[in-house]
Amino acid sequence: MNQHQEVETLIKTQLEKQDHSAWTSYWTELNNSYGEYLPASHDNSIWDVIFSFDEGIWGWVQGLISYTMVQVHDHLHLIFWLILLLLLSSFIQVIEQSFSDHKVAAVSPxxxxxxxxxxxxxxxxxFLEVIFDSLxxxxxxxxxxxxxYIASITLxxxxxxxxASFPIMLAMVYVITxxxxxxxxxxxxxxxxxxxxNCLSDRYSMGKVAALCRQTGLWILGVTAVVSVSILSIQTSAAAAADGVAAKSVKTLAGTMLPFVGKVVSDTADLVMTSSMLAKNMIGAAGGFILIFxxxxxxxxxxxxxxxxxxxxxxxEPVAGSRLTEAVDAASKGMFHLAAALLLTSCIxxxxxxxxxxxxxxxxMIR
Structure with missing residues (x-):
């Protein structure tokens, strides 16, 4: 336990010497907007939250459930309004069928x-406002x-x-956005x-055009995700192997070419790079954590x-007019695709x- 605390203190000390305000400010913004749903986050830095995250996972789950319940309460009027409109359409259909003259009743739907x-x-x-603000x-x-983050990898x-990774990741941000x-x-x-x-008109069918738009959007997003992550993985793997071989060679040369102090120098360099690696991993974990939220x-x-x-x-569906029900269902389908696209972009x-x-x-590992 003491060793774990020493490592944690070492990482925090190294991180506090760097200026992270350019991106940790977004953690402050998240606290200001959703602080009541983020347990143990008030007055805590992102580093404290990351180190203690596994100790309060259930608290984070409860926070997300609470936020979901609040959103359900805030938008509950929407489902009542839609059901009211669908009920009115069903009622008007019944009245329309009861009279022989349909001219007046035909206007109501x-x-x-x-x-x-x-x-x-x-x-x-x-949805558009939320998506563009999130992007x-x-x-x-x-x-x-x-x-x-890239500078910490270099150190x-x-x-x-x-x-190898910086230009690819930077290009991914601009291209995907x-x-x-x-x-x-x-x-x-x-x-x-x-x-x-398509729901409004019986003469002109637009369902296949709508399906083509959805499929095209999903294909573009899927291909972009696969291609970008694949290129990033291949390029960085080859570069990381080169870094490992170069570091191993330098360590071997330092240990053999410098008498008496060569081993001390190589061991000290290993210690510095290892602590830098831990700090780099912490930056990556904190960045991914903030990005998700x-x-x-x-x-x-x-x-x-x-x-x-x-x-x-x-x-x-059992009682309302088919046109209105299909219109509402089609809208929900498109909204699910919009939400999924935003989540998939964040996942990339x-x-x-x-x-x-x-x-x-x-x-x-190679060294």
Whole structure:
């Protein structure tokens, strides 16, 4: 236990000597926004939270459950409003079937469809605001984290690893963020739009166009994830192996070429690099932790809204008009895709940080 505390103190001392304000400020922002759902996080630095995270996992789970319940309460009116509209459409259908003159009754479903479309549009607009804010925060956070993270890899004996990983990770941030904002999210929005048109019109079917938009967006996101993580893994693995061989060679030369003090110098260098490696791993773990929570809370909010739409469609399917039910269900499908795209984007960046963190440990193992 004492040894563990000594290692923890050594890592904290090394980390406190560096300026991490460019990215740890996002932890302060998370505390300000969601502090009541983050147990043991008030007045604690991100390092204290990471070191004690395994001691209070249930507290974090409870915090997420509490936030989910709050979001359910805040958006419960949505499902009641949708059910009310669907009930009205069912009631109007019954009245319409009871009279021989359908001219007046035929206008009412169009009014209800308009109200449903207005509700869907407002929810989609909220989704766009949440997604773009999350993408902006994620990109800004990574722009602050990556330079210091890559510098810590260099100090831990991985100059080739840092040189190979930094441009790839930086390119990933800009390319994936650009694709999300300009291609993937618009495709999912178009899929929702075409699904609504398909529900409005019996003459023109747009369902296949909506499905094509969804599939294209998913394919682009999936291919981007596989290609970017694969390139990063291959490039950094080769560079890490080169760093390990170079470090082993330097250590051997120092031990043999410098009489009397060679072993002391090599052992001291090993100690410094090992402590730097621990600090580097801590930066990577803290960065991945903050990155997940930057996106997790907005994603939960989006998923709750999408679930409300799906539940309304499921509950009212037996009694409501098919058009309105299909419109609400199609909207929920597109909303689920938008939330999944945001989560997958965060997972790509998280996996990239963790991959580089583990691969950059290869030189220590070789040495």
């Amino acid at each position: 169009l009014i209800l469809m308009g109200l449903v479309l207005i509700t869907i549009t407002s929810s989609v607009q909220l 902006h925060s994620t990109a800004s956070f990574l722009n602050g984290l990556l330079p210091l 831990s004996g991985g100059p080739a690893t840092s040189a 650009y694709l999300m904002k300009s291609v993937i999210v618009p495709l999912f929005i178009f899929s929702i739009f075409f699904d609504q048109l 930057i996106v997790l809370f907005p994603a939960i909010k989006m998923l709750i809204i999408a679930i409300m739409y799906r539940l309304a469609a499921v509950i009212m 960046f998280f996996i990239s940080i963790i991959v580089v963190m583990f691969i950059s440990n290869i030189p220590i």
